[in-house]
Amino acid sequence: MAKTEPSPKAILDLDRMVHEPARLAILTVLASAEEVAFLFLQRVTGLSKGNLSSHTQKLEGAGYLETVKVFQGRIPATSFRITEDGRAALRAYHQQLRGLLPKEGKP
């Protein structure tokens, strides 16, 4: 039996909350550690402060990450954690994307 090609609908089914490059980078970083400081996240993703804040707010709204506010001495510091939903969404996105990519050897 011939293998079925992914339908165009599968492309449209991609989770757009994860698909956006900056948010994908943020979720990838958060999935690699338990808790990540704002400053490190900003440096590693190369995003500006405003951009990072905007994307993390969207991800938090979607329930994919949670913000942790702590005080280091008197200085307030912000960290982020990926939620179980966020981890599942990232995993699902990877699987979907792998299914959409052409098999090796094909253009």
Added chain:
Amino acid sequence: MTTPDLQTLEALTQDYAEFDSRKSGLATALGGALALLVGLHLFHPVRVLAGPWWKIQATVVFLAPVLWLPLKQLLFHRLYRGLGPVKVSPDMAYEQKRWHWLFMTAMALMTFQTLTLLGILRGFLGVLSHPETLQQLPTKLPAVWTTWLWVAALPWLYLTIMPWWIKGVEEARAYLVLVGQGLVWIAFSFLQEGVSIDRGGKAWAVWILLAIQTGVIVWAIRTIRRGWKEHREYLALLRALPRES
């Protein structure tokens, strides 16, 4: 935006988190350097309980672990926390390994304390039953109460600060070596005074001390090299981060 690919992002985050929670870089190297200094110092062929050397040696040997802890914390905050804390993903196997080393330190300290206290008690009871032996005691033995205080308080001091200040296996190992050097030294110094090694009695104690110290020195040199290598890895990690936009 110059965001690296996803695999690089993962690797950079995990590497940075390792420095936040496990690796110590120059802090480990500092532990090795202190162990090396103490190790070389203990090779000095003096009768340790005699003269002002005892106090100097005691201060150096016993303060080395206590001095190392705040210094390594300072190095950690100055060198490896520049981009804020990043907690590493939990790893039970690693945590067990870390606790294994902490447990070994605790066991060494408790064994030392029990044996020393029993020894002191035995000596005290011996003097009580044979008061004439009092005059045979070495005149330069430290005051009994000072010894009691050292023996009773120091292991607890070492143990109390240990779990909160030591973050990884390398640090736990360095702490055990630094604390162990103190224990070996005090056991040896009592033994040396008691059996009068320079009159040929029980020279094996000297060989044991030399063997232990040689092992410590080899370990210290390797630890300094490893710490330096880790530090260079950290600098490479910082260079690999994208430039701020």
